[in-house]
Amino acid sequence: MSPRQPSLARWFHAATSYPPARDPRRVGLRHAAAGTVLALPRPRLLACPLEEAIAGRASCRRFAAEPLVLADLSTLLSAAYGCRGQVSVGGFGFQARPVPSAGAIYPLDIHVIALSVTGVAPGIYRYLPARHALEGGPAPLSRDFLSDLFLGQHHAAAAGVLAVVTARLDATLARYGDRGYRYVLLEAGHVVQNLDLVASALGLACLDLGGFLDRMLDETLRLTHEVSLYGAAVGHPSTEDGGDVRAMPRVVPAEDL
Numbered sequence: 001m002s003p004r005q006p007s008l009a010r011w012f013h014a015a016t017s018y019p020p021a022r023d024p025r026r027v028g029l030r031h032a033a034a035g036t037v038l039a040l041p042r043p044r045l046l047a048c049p050l051e052e053a054i055a056g057r058a059s060c061r062r063f064a065a066e067p068l069v070l071a072d073l074s075t076l077l078s079a080a081y082g083c084r085g086q087v088s089v090g091g092f093g094f095q096a097r098p099v100p101s102a103g104a105i106y107p108l109d110i111h112v113i114a115l116s117v118t119g120v121a122p123g124i125y126r127y128l129p130a131r132h133a134l135e136g137g138p139a140p141l142s143r144d145f146l147s148d149l150f151l152g153q154h155h156a157a158a159a160g161v162l163a164v165v166t167a168r169l170d171a172t173l174a175r176y177g178d179r180g181y182r183y184v185l186l187e188a189g190h191v192v193q194n195l196d197l198v199a200s201a202l203g204l205a206c207l208d209l210g211g212f213l214d215r216m217l218d219e220t221l222r223l224t225h226e227v228s229l230y231g232a233a234v235g236h237p238s239t240e241d242g243g244d245v246r247a248m249p250r251v252v253p254a255e256d257l
């Protein structure tokens, strides 16, 4: 099937994006120019049985102040979208990855808003799968600003990191036309499910985030040819008073933005 002009997909993306808040509190997030590369340590070997990781997964809305250790962040990123060496199938070569991708295009990226990670300055980074490294640098992150970005979800901004899965839509739409939009969303789901399960296997907790101000998040991450699709807050769950880590959020209706 020959791909059609991918106009519907872009229209749909824009039409379903949340607008900026009426009075956006712009804190002028500036982060280091691309180029500062921080090598990540080797990912941990997971000892937790898969069924335990699945059973333990829950949306966490009560994060503890304890920072994430870098080895855990490394393990999460590697399991979500790391590169596992070159494969060649029938003369077609591509990078083996922990998630599938329509046409082996791999149009996604993971950006890491590091809030509290040992050995990493709070800031904004892009995961470089081929190098298993982070690129980016410190940024004057305010948890209030991040909470606004995620529709007033303070519980998300209390995590150790906010991971944001972004997509280079052109890559997949050029091949599949508008139908490719479905594929990038499905692929983002694969990535975030890996984050959910590996967080659970590491004794951490995750909250998947579909609610955010699209354009402001794109701007914060300095995206040029990509769009933000899906977020995941990861950190240590707070078990301080024995309450349920799921603690349901206050829902912010889109019309209140």
Ligand SMILES: Cc1cc2nc3c(=O)[nH]c(=O)nc-3n(C[C@H](O)[C@H](O)[C@H](O)COP(=O)(O)O)c2cc1C
Residues within 6 Å of the ligand: 057, 058, 059, 060, 061, 153, 207, 208, 209, 210, 211, 212, 246, 249
């Ligand atoms: C696509 C998607 C987007 C979501 N976005 C949010 C969100 O923005 N904020 C939030 O608190 N939970 C969000 N969730 C989590 C759901 O609310 C949660 O999965 C649901 O309440 C079931 O609870 P459980 O995950 O603990 O089993 C999202 C889940 C999915 C799959």
